[in-house]
Amino acid sequence: TAEVPLVDTATARIGTSMSADAVTKLPLGRNFASVMLTVGGTGTDIAGNTVYGATGLENNYLVDGLNTTGVLQGTQGKQLNLEFVQEVEVRTGGYEAEYGRAMGGSVNVVTRSGGNEYRGDLFGYYDSDSLNASDEHGEERTALALAQPEPSTKYDFGADLGGYFLKDRLWFFGAYDRVAQDDDYQRGESLTYTPTSVITNYVSGTDTTRRDLFSGKLTLRAGESHTVMVSVFGDPGILNPVARPRP
Numbered sequence: 589t590a591e592v593p594l595v596d597t598a599t600a601r602i603g604t605s606m607s608a609d610a611v612t613k614l615p616l617g618r619n620f621a622s623v624m625l626t627v628g629g630t631g632t633d634i635a636g637n638t639v640y641g642a643t644g645l646e647n648n649y650l651v652d653g654l655n656t657t658g659v660l661q662g663t664q665g666k667q668l669n670l671e672f673v674q675e676v677e678v679r680t681g682g683y684e685a686e687y688g689r690a691m692g693g694s695v696n697v698v699t700r701s702g703g704n705e706y707r708g709d710l711f712g713y714y715d716s717d718s719l720n721a722s723d724e725h726g727e728e729r730t731a732l733a734l735a736q737p738e739p740s741t742k743y744d745f746g747a748d749l750g751g752y753f754l755k756d757r758l759w760f761f762g763a764y765d766r767v768a769q770d771d772d773y774q775r776g777e778s779l780t781y782t783p784t785s786v787i788t789n790y791v792s793g794t795d796t797t798r799r800d801l802f803s804g805k806l807t808l809r810a811g812e813s814h815t816v817m818v819s820v821f822g823d824p825g826i827l828n829p830v831a832r833p834r835p
């Protein structure tokens with residue numbers, strides 16, 4: 589037996605590594621990037637998670653060794669729910685050259701694999717205005733002409749299954765998650781000028797987002813020291829603004 593050292597003297601890396609078991613037991617978001625907020629020096633801005641003062645557009649996201657950082661703006665390019673994830677490693681400083689090209693942090697994700705036992709899950713999540721705490725500041729916002737919060741209605745449900753085609757030789761894993769989110773809005777569309785005032789004309793509606801998240805992996809043990817792995821993952825979705833009149 590041995591005690592865990594208080595200081596890791598083998599590396600200058602700052603960050604954390606979290607297994608799937610730890611991820612499922614912590615109150616994190618549905619996206620693997622929420623693990624970043626468990627590390628000191630992190631925060632959020634309008635673009636995403638921040639690290640030591642860098643913006644949310646300066647992080648690096650790796651999934652199964654593939655750089656999935658958005659090429660257009662530098663945001664998180666792919667979303668994977670935690671049921672798809674085996675391990676998440678967050679590096680906020682002192683990381684090696686292969687984790688470069690980032691002024692902020694680096695998030696390295698390993699997706700789940702199959703094994704010598706068949707294992708599966710069914711899961712579902714739901715969130716809406718009815719589950720939120722009551723807002724006691726509505727009158728103050730109205731008096732100050734501030735926008736009222738519009739909570740989202742969101743649900744997702746899915747399943748995953750892992751196992752083997754050949755024991756000790758060929759394993760598989762597959763997962764699917766349907767995500768739906770509805771966001772009500774009220775936006776100023778035009779202005780009406782009167783002799784004494786300017787009136788803002790508002791339009792109401794709902795932004796409807798639908799995503800079909802999926803992940804799959806085949807793992808072949810070709811020899812004592814050789815393993816071949818093929819993985820696929822994605823988050824295709826659509827944003828469909830739908831006008832809906834409200835009283």
